[in-house]
Amino acid sequence: MDFYFSPLACSLATRIALYEAGASARFFEVDGKTKRTLPDDASFWEVSALGLVPVLRTDSGELITENAAILQYLADQFPLAALAPASGMARTRLQEWLCFIGTELHKGLFVPLLDPSAPAEVKAYTLTKYMGRLDYLEQRLRGREYVLDGFTVADAYLVAVLNWSIATSIKLADWPAIAAYHKRLHERPSVARAFAEELRLYQQEQARHSRAATAAVESQSV
Amino acid sequence: MDFYFSPLACSLATRIALYEAGASARFFEVDGKTKRTLPDDASFWEVSALGLVPVLRTDSGELITENAAILQYLADQFPLAALAPASGMARTRLQEWLCFIGTELHKGLFVPLLDPSAPAEVKAYTLTKYMGRLDYLEQRLRGREYVLDGFTVADAYLVAVLNWSIATSIKLADWPAIAAYHKRLHERPSVARAFAEELRLYQQEQARHSRAATAAVESQSV
Numbered sequence: 001m002d003f004y005f006s007p008l009a010c011s012l013a014t015r016i017a018l019y020e021a022g023a024s025a026r027f028f029e030v031d032g033k034t035k036r037t038l039p040d041d042a043s044f045w046e047v048s049a050l051g052l053v054p055v056l057r058t059d060s061g062e063l064i065t066e067n068a069a070i071l072q073y074l075a076d077q078f079p080l081a082a083l084a085p086a087s088g089m090a091r092t093r094l095q096e097w098l099c100f101i102g103t104e105l106h107k108g109l110f111v112p113l114l115d116p117s118a119p120a121e122v123k124a125y126t127l128t129k130y131m132g133r134l135d136y137l138e139q140r141l142r143g144r145e146y147v148l149d150g151f152t153v154a155d156a157y158l159v160a161v162l163n164w165s166i167a168t169s170i171k172l173a174d175w176p177a178i179a180a181y182h183k184r185l186h187e188r189p190s191v192a193r194a195f196a197e198e199l200r201l202y203q204q205e206q207a208r209h210s211r212a213a214t215a216a217v218e219s220q221s222v
Numbered sequence: 223m224d225f226y227f228s229p230l231a232c233s234l235a236t237r238i239a240l241y242e243a244g245a246s247a248r249f250f251e252v253d254g255k256t257k258r259t260l261p262d263d264a265s266f267w268e269v270s271a272l273g274l275v276p277v278l279r280t281d282s283g284e285l286i287t288e289n290a291a292i293l294q295y296l297a298d299q300f301p302l303a304a305l306a307p308a309s310g311m312a313r314t315r316l317q318e319w320l321c322f323i324g325t326e327l328h329k330g331l332f333v334p335l336l337d338p339s340a341p342a343e344v345k346a347y348t349l350t351k352y353m354g355r356l357d358y359l360e361q362r363l364r365g366r367e368y369v370l371d372g373f374t375v376a377d378a379y380l381v382a383v384l385n386w387s388i389a390t391s392i393k394l395a396d397w398p399a400i401a402a403y404h405k406r407l408h409e410r411p412s413v414a415r416a417f418a419e420e421l422r423l424y425q426q427e428q429a430r431h432s433r434a435a436t437a438a439v440e441s442q443s444v
Contacts, residue, residue, distance in 0.1 A: 049358055049361070050326075050355070050358055058311075062311060064314060064318065065318055065322075066317070066318045066321035066322055066325075067321065068290065068317055068320070068321040069314050069315075069317040069318040069321055072314070072317055073314045076309075087298075089280075089284060092286055092291050092294070092295045093291075095288070095290055095291040095294055096286065096287055096288045096291040098290070099288035099289065099290040099291055099321075099324060100287075100288055102321060102324065102325050103288075103324050103325055103328070103329045104272075104329075106325070107325045107326075107329045107330055108329055108333075111330075112347075115351075118347060119343050119347060121341050121343035121344060122343060122344050122347045125334075125340060125341060125344045129337075133272070136271055136272055139271070
């Protein structure tokens with residue numbers, strides 16, 4: 001498998017699932033700004049027409065996009081890792097939470113808050129409209145270790161999304177069950193490893209962008 | 223089953239799926255403004271903590287929320303209707319499209335455009351950021367009758383979402399394959415019936431809100 005990701009993007013969930021499954025994959029880093037892959041410097045637009053990570057290329061060459069699809073695909077490919085209930089109402093519950101995390105938290109709440117191009121009105125509107133979703137999540141996580149009965153790909157997705165709060169005005173400490181869940185999940189080896197690796201890559205990416213910006217300014221002032 | 227919907231909301235997709243499956247259900251209309259159900263005038267908040275349709279109550283009393291979960295549940299309950307591939311890569315492709323429609327089109331593009339409380343800056347930002355998703359969809363639908371190889375719940379969802387364009391500045395005619403798809407889907411009996419029924423209910427809802435607003439003004443001017 002080939003796995004396309006950007007450091008600390010929602011693709012972190014796929015990396016966590018890969019580690020949980022003990023699956024081997026080739027990792028291709030996508031620079032979120034230039035949309036080029038590292039280290040081969042190819043255009044990511046050739047892989048994803050939307051320019052969005054994660055993308056998974058299966059061993060038979062099929063490209064899979066969209067978190068809910070990739071995470072369920074991996075869970076089904078590696079059943080021994082028990083990353084998703086196989087079928088029935090338990091699987092429906094997983095799909096419910098993948099959908100809630102994807103639509104209400106990821107797309108609804110966090111994407112506008114994280115977007116440096118979003119005007120202040122957009123951020124204010126987003127907080128008014130979507131902050132209450134965290135109250136709902138708080139209710140769910142009270143007295144629970146995971147979103148469902150055991151660790152699933154929904155937790156991999158949720159922890160990746162909750163990580164973003166640090167770059168927003170959202171303070172997870174205001175939701176004690178969410179904060180405790182987030183801390184607990186980060187103690188899980190797959191999450192700790194994935195996060196540490198991508199944090200380092202994220203810092204390298206920031207440094208790269210900073211050098212590029214400096215070089216651009218210098219070339220203009222010559 | 224009990225099915226909670228609001229006229230012409232995304233829950234239209236569930237109604238289409240129910241008609242396709244020939245499934246019987248009790249229908250509960252939720253007034254989007256008052257969050258009360260009709261005709262029994264009960265609080266919808268007791269059913270959905272988020273106040274969001276669709277909600278499905280199964281015969282064994284389980285409440286299911288979220289489009290991607292409900293639509294896949296119905297497809298699996300009524301396999302003869304062939305509303306979703308049962309498994310494998312074909313199922314992954316269905317999940318990919320349910321996720322794309324739910325996150326990029328429904329939540330990303332349309333929700334802010336339809337929200338009367340969204341400021342102009344939010345609508346402008348939304349169009350800039352998400353309009354290109356329709357180009358992607360256009361590419362997909364060129365030369366195709368459905369999103370996947372045959373009619374699936376992804377089409378039920380997509381047609382429900384595309385209906386909303388009429389209430390926005392988006393002109394589907396600018397995307398010929400999407401416009402043709404939308405028209406073609408509306409000729410399908412399940413879609414035509416579901417849309418006609420909900421359009422009537424939507425008009426009744428608008429009239430009800432208009433009467434309530436008039437009554438409120440009159441009571442203030444006494």
